Amino acid sequence: MNLPFQALNPDLFTRAQALLDDEWLTKDADLAPVLPTVLARGVGQDWHKAGTFRHHLVGVARSLALWQQPRHVRLLGLLHSVYGNAFVDLVKFDAATERSRLQALVGQAEEELVYLFCTASRREFVQKVLAGQIQADGSLPLHTNQGEAITLAPDVVAAFIIVSMADTIEQWFSWQDDIYSRFPDTDTTRQQPVHWMASLWPGPMRPSGRMLHQINRLGLALQHPALKDRLPMPPVFNACTAPLGASDDAAAASLYWSVIQQDQPLVDLDVATGVLEQAVRLNPWVGEPQMVLAQLYLSAGRREDAARAATSALQAFCSWGNAWDKRVQWDAWVAWTRILLQGATADGPGAWPERLDKLNNLALREAA
Incomplete structure (x- = not known):
């Protein structure tokens, strides 16, 4: 694939976890x-x-x-x-x-x-x-x-x-x-x-x-x-x-949004996957395109690719502390990304379900 996925920094993830608590500010001594x-x-x-x-x-x-x-x-x-x-x-x-x-x-x-x-x-x-x-x-x-x-x-x-x-x-x-x-x-x-x-x-x-x-x-x-x-x-x-070049920023955002708006066909995932992969190549520094890409990989049964994409997305989210795509809050992006990572790496109840009616049963069962 030759995609610029990042590894997850454990120390950074630990710091980000503490900030997922809505009351984190009340615990900051300063x-x-x-x-x-x-x-x-x-x-x-x-x-x-x-x-x-x-x-x-x-x-x-x-x-x-x-x-x-x-x-x-x-x-x-x-x-x-x-x-x-x-x-x-x-x-x-x-x-x-x-x-x-x-x-x-x-x-x-x-x-x-x-x-x-x-x-x-x-x-x-x-x-x-x-x-x-x-x-x-x-x-x-x-x-x-x-x-x-x-x-x-x-x-x-x-x-x-x-x-x-x-x-x-x-x-x-x-x-x-x-x-x-x-x-x-x-x-x-x-x-x-x-x-x-x-x-x-x-x-x-x-x-x-x-x-x-x-x-x-x-x-x-x-x-x-x-x-x-x-x-x-x-x-x-x-x-x-x-x-990060200006044209790469603009093109990556446009490619990402075209998938989000379902301008690309999603019944067969190859086109949408290719579009998102190009978005990640142009801009590997935000988590949302990589998170959505991980979801497409999971839907296609590509669990190893999904794990790499979800891990890299989690690293990006933990690097910023705020969302790039503001349709939902940062902590929600982190939570869903961890679900995807769990689904890509776990066997049994934590694995990504093959039936749509089982999506409602997903719950985070691992720390990362």
Whole structure:
């Protein structure tokens, strides 16, 4: 088959398992003390892209926890928009009157990092990182949302890149491709009604055909000599060393979606299988195409191939901590992938059933 399947990292899987618990955040010694104050601001009632603002904040923090980021970076993920920013008018703390309260809760340096993330121009930050404009010492000249010139220190640049990667993978799907077309270079002369007419929320919920490439380029920027050893490297794109081309990202997403939409015949699986195999060759870094491919292999009786595909899909899911295909949540993708892996490797009750009426009896019986 010559497919770029990955092995499962046991340590990464163990970390991901702990985060499958809905209450994982309440068990995090660094983040749990902050959670009640954040929840008291109504974040669970605010709409945000593919869910609520609570879903978003927790999802970003989950990826950062999975990526073994230090306390100040995980706190930044949990609080990254609480003062609002140029894109989200979800002000949960008034920067004019409540900064001292947040400082008392998380620490002065940690709060200052959150405030800087909210007030610095995120659009300009992403544009400059993608353009390779990080200085030799790792710093980055920038402006605030009000136009004030600032310079981000190398530690801050590394933290902002990693949080931006987690922020993007948690929230971005096809609706945002339309509403925020070509971000960060969105055409500001185009009137907003044009964007609204392009997609009614949530739309078809296709995976984005372009933002994984952008996340990839942010990750590659962490290989800058002045940045690469400042924070743990996210375990995506082969520890942020492997490129993902823009055309490969777009083509893989399109091929995957054509199978999901059943544009390919599924009574005989050879065409759909070939399409998904090509999607995986183009983009081996997300789990959903490999998971669906594992299901097709199982349906065709190709258990060894299914086991390899499901194992690789599980590795990809455990690397991100968030779903690429947002039709269902990350933990559901992980659960079904483990069922497929069990069905491909087990004999007896755990094996993949040959009759459709036995699908309802599937239950996870193994740890992986």
